[in-house]
Amino acid sequence: MESEFFATMALTFKLAAITTAILLVIAIPLAAFLVFSTMRFKSIIETIVSMPLVLPPSVLGFYLLLAFSPASLIGSFLTEHGIRLAFSFEGLVIGSVLFSLPFIVHPIQSALTQVPRSIFEASYTLGKSKLETMLRVILPSIRHGLISGIVLAFAHTVGEFGVILMIGGNIPGETRVASIAIYDEVESLNYVMAHQYALTLFVVTFAILLLVYTLNKKSLGGIR
Amino acid sequence: MIAVNITKRLDTAEGSINAHFELTINDGEFLTLFGPSGTGKTTLMRLIAGLEKPDSGKIEVDGKVWFDSAKKINLTPQKRSIGFVFQDYALFPTMSVRENLLFAAQTPEQRHNVDELIELIELTALSNRLPATLSGGQKQRVALARALVRHPKILLLDEPLSALDPSMRQKLQDELALVHKRLGVTTLLVSHDIAETVKLSDRMASIELGQIVRITKPMEFFTPQTLSGKLQLMGEVLSIQYDHPVYLVTLLTGNNIIKAVVSENEARVLKVGGKAIISAKAFNPIVMPLT
Numbered sequence: 001m002e003s004e005f006f007a008t009m010a011l012t013f014k015l016a017a018i019t020t021a022i023l024l025v026i027a028i029p030l031a032a033f034l035v036f037s038t039m040r041f042k043s044i045i046e047t048i049v050s051m052p053l054v055l056p057p058s059v060l061g062f063y064l065l066l067a068f069s070p071a072s073l074i075g076s077f078l079t080e081h082g083i084r085l086a087f088s089f090e091g092l093v094i095g096s097v098l099f100s101l102p103f104i105v106h107p108i109q110s111a112l113t114q115v116p117r118s119i120f121e122a123s124y125t126l127g128k129s130k131l132e133t134m135l136r137v138i139l140p141s142i143r144h145g146l147i148s149g150i151v152l153a154f155a156h157t158v159g160e161f162g163v164i165l166m167i168g169g170n171i172p173g174e175t176r177v178a179s180i181a182i183y184d185e186v187e188s189l190n191y192v193m194a195h196q197y198a199l200t201l202f203v204v205t206f207a208i209l210l211l212v213y214t215l216n217k218k219s220l221g222g223i224r
Numbered sequence: 225m226i227a228v229n230i231t232k233r234l235d236t237a238e239g240s241i242n243a244h245f246e247l248t249i250n251d252g253e254f255l256t257l258f259g260p261s262g263t264g265k266t267t268l269m270r271l272i273a274g275l276e277k278p279d280s281g282k283i284e285v286d287g288k289v290w291f292d293s294a295k296k297i298n299l300t301p302q303k304r305s306i307g308f309v310f311q312d313y314a315l316f317p318t319m320s321v322r323e324n325l326l327f328a329a330q331t332p333e334q335r336h337n338v339d340e341l342i343e344l345i346e347l348t349a350l351s352n353r354l355p356a357t358l359s360g361g362q363k364q365r366v367a368l369a370r371a372l373v374r375h376p377k378i379l380l381l382d383e384p385l386s387a388l389d390p391s392m393r394q395k396l397q398d399e400l401a402l403v404h405k406r407l408g409v410t411t412l413l414v415s416h417d418i419a420e421t422v423k424l425s426d427r428m429a430s431i432e433l434g435q436i437v438r439i440t441k442p443m444e445f446f447t448p449q450t451l452s453g454k455l456q457l458m459g460e461v462l463s464i465q466y467d468h469p470v471y472l473v474t475l476l477t478g479n480n481i482i483k484a485v486v487s488e489n490e491a492r493v494l495k496v497g498g499k500a501i502i503s504a505k506a507f508n509p510i511v512m513p514l515t
Binding site for chain 2: 127
């Protein structure tokens with residue numbers, strides 16, 4: 001029982017950590033695109049990114065499940081290459097990345113919007129490329145937006161339920177995360193275990209958020 | 225020498241206009257772009273910096289082509305040897321004064337000279353401070369020093385002193401003049417401040433609605449030739465009062481208020497808030513034979 005609890009918690013945070021890491025790589029260029037691009041179809045992409053905010057998780061989960069199934073075009077292609085996404089950890093990661101995308105893109109996007117245009121231009125006139133400007137000037141100055149995005153995406157993935165239930169099922173050690181476990185334990189009237197999961201999630205997420213906000217406040221001081 | 229001959233479509237308050245700028249700037253010269261706002265001064269600066277693209281024309285700096293619409297050459301701002309000081313200074317908020325300057329340095333020699341530059345702008349004691357903790361005048365000096373780190377061919381100053389109070393502005397004008405004299409860098413300044421223009425520039429280009437209407441020495445521009453007074457001041461009319469039988473005009477010149485008596489005819493052409501010249505003609509010496 002105990003080992004199953006730890007395995008489930010470990011899986012939950014492993015999923016959140018991997019999801020957040022992938023999101024960070026995707027979200028920065030995506031946010032930059034949404035802020036600076038003048039392309040016509042930009043608002044379509046913006047809408048797609050924001051969809052998980054309003055869409056019921058079961059809808060996203062349902063379509064992902066269809067896409068992952070060997071009967072679909074994507075699914076059959078994946079199956080041919082020996083990849084199975086439905087009811088697998090990899091499938092959960094893909095679902096979580098899509099579902100938590102707006103939670104990391106939006107804070108970065110709004111932070112980028114607030115950087116004055118002249119900061120970018122000053123760096124260009126000093127001979128720095130767009131990439132170097134982004135890495136050395138812009139990202140450090142929007143670190144608060146980055147941290148909020150990372151924390152929100154992480155916490156949101158930890159707390160995710162609907163999408164995972166739809167595409168992942170409830171396989172112990174493979175796709176069974178804490179939020180699913182709580183549901184499962186309550187269903188079998190095992191309130192003690194449900195409570196153990198629930199309280200752990202509560203305390204851990206509270207501690208993470210508290211730490212981040214405290215650090216954020218400290219780093220806002222002027223002289224270093 | 226910098227030769228500019230470009231056109232650019234400009235959206236102004238009075239609708240869209242076709243701006244055409246033609247000017248040459250000599251080596252080491254301090255040239256001011258003078259004129260009201262919305263006439264394209266800043267745009268011309270940004271076109272030279274490569275931050276905006278001209279519609280057509282050519283920009284050549286010391287024989288090197290920076291922009292040529294005919295040959296489809298358009299160097300990026302990174303490839304142009306420029307130092308740009310922005311109106312809002314644009315200091316990098318997460319870097320200290322020193323780091324802001326070091327960021328600009330590209331060669332070991334330039335890195336080495338950073339401390340010298342910090343000393344030149346008298347910020348050695350504050351070199352580890354973040355921009356947010358500096359005053360407006362200090363930020364301006366950091367921005368200037370940062371723009372000079374790479375020894376640019378041309379220094380572009382976009383109303384760098386406009387956000388400062390008058391006393392700080394005067395102090396920084398002196399400093400700017402000193403830095404220009406010491407380093408001899410070709411400088412282009414955008415300004416609509418007469419005192420600043422006269423004090424700093426070798427020549428000035430007067431800009432009106434997307435055209436350079438006149439390039440002269442600032443004194444020739446601001447003091448019309450018809451007057452030959454020995455004392456001549458430019459100022460703003462603060463008030464015109466009737467004080468029987470004459471009119472009393474109050475003028476602000478620089479930080480000084482001057483009152484002068486004028487006739488009714490003279491008072492009629494002046495208006496409150498307008499610019500005026502006040503001059504005092506010296507009396508001719510009286511020459512008489514001694515008996």
